[in-house]
Amino acid sequence: MAKLSRLGLLIGSFFWSGISYAYPTAYTMSFLGVPAGAEGYGVTSINDAGQMVGSTTTSANGGNQIATLWNGMMATYLDTPIGKNSYATSINNAGKVAGTTMSNDYSVSEATLWDKSITTYLNTPVGGSSFGYGINDTGKIIGKTTRDQIVGSKSYRYCLEWFNSDAAWYDAS
Numbered sequence: 001m002a003k004l005s006r007l008g009l010l011i012g013s014f015f016w017s018g019i020s021y022a023y024p025t026a027y028t029m030s031f032l033g034v035p036a037g038a039e040g041y042g043v044t045s046i047n048d049a050g051q052m053v054g055s056t057t058t059s060a061n062g063g064n065q066i067a068t069l070w071n072g073m074m075a076t077y078l079d080t081p082i083g084k085n086s087y088a089t090s091i092n093n094a095g096k097v098a099g100t101t102m103s104n105d106y107s108v109s110e111a112t113l114w115d116k117s118i119t120t121y122l123n124t125p126v127g128g129s130s131f132g133y134g135i136n137d138t139g140k141i142i143g144k145t146t147r148d149q150i151v152g153s154k155s156y157r158y159c160l161e162w163f164n165s166d167a168a169w170y171d172a173s
Contacts, residue, residue, distance in 0.1 A: 033073035041068060041075075045090045053078075053088035053097050067099050067114065079119040086112065090134040098135035098143075111143045111162065122162045130160055139163065 032052075035041065041056035052070040056077065057063065067078040067088040080086040080101060088099035097114040101121065111122040111132035124130040124145050132143040141162040161168045 032070055033075045035068060035075040035077060038075075039063075043070070044088065047091045047093050047095070049093065049095075051091055051095060053091045053099070055087035062104075064104065067097070067101075067112075069097060069114075078114045079117075088114070089132060092135045092137045092139070094137065094139070096135055096139060098132040098141045100131045100143075102129075109146075111141065111160065113141060113162075122160075124160065132162075 032041070032043070035056050035058065037058040039057045039059060041054060043052045043054040045054070046052045050072065054068055054070075055065045056068045056075070057065050058077075062083055064080075064083065065085040065087055066080045067086040069076045069078055069088065069091070078086065078088060078097060078099075083104050084101055085104065085106065086099060086101040088097045090098045095116070099112050099114070100109050101112045102109045109129035109131055111124070111130040113120040113122060113132070113135075122130065122132065122141065122143075128145045130143055130145050132141050134142045143160045143162070145158045145160055
């Protein structure tokens with residue numbers, strides 16, 4: 001999936017020998033800076049300042065996926081505990097990043113907010129795993145939970161919305 005910023009920069013992934021590229025609208029490819037130990041990476045979102053986020057697969061974290069922020073061509077890993085996986089899905093114009101941190105076996109996931117050097121794992125009021133998908137300029141994060149709750153004969157899934165780490169949930173069935 002490709003995304004276009006207000007600056008006219010189109011991002012997406014082009015895989016050739018495990019390398020991703022960013023595409024300006026004139027379709028001139030720009031090579032992104034390679035994080036130390038990177039084996040593959042991809043970009044998922046861009047803000048109006050041109051900051052990009054995505055994830056990197058790296059041997060530095062046991063071959064796991066790590067959420068990554070690019071400022072220009074400079075890549076920085078976002079805080080991810082050793083042995084866990086993470087990916088960034090969205091960045092707002094204040095530089096706050098939404099995404100997900102997962103256990104090594106991907107069995108448990110937590111929606112995550114990265115705000116400069118502060119990492120916040122967002123609560124899931126209905127239990128189960130949660131995933132962070134987007135963040136707007138007010139800091140509101142959207143995501144979902146994978147927990148199915150069965151009441152009578154009906155199964156429920158929930159969309160989640162976080163603001164200042166407080167969650168609200170909506171029936172998505």
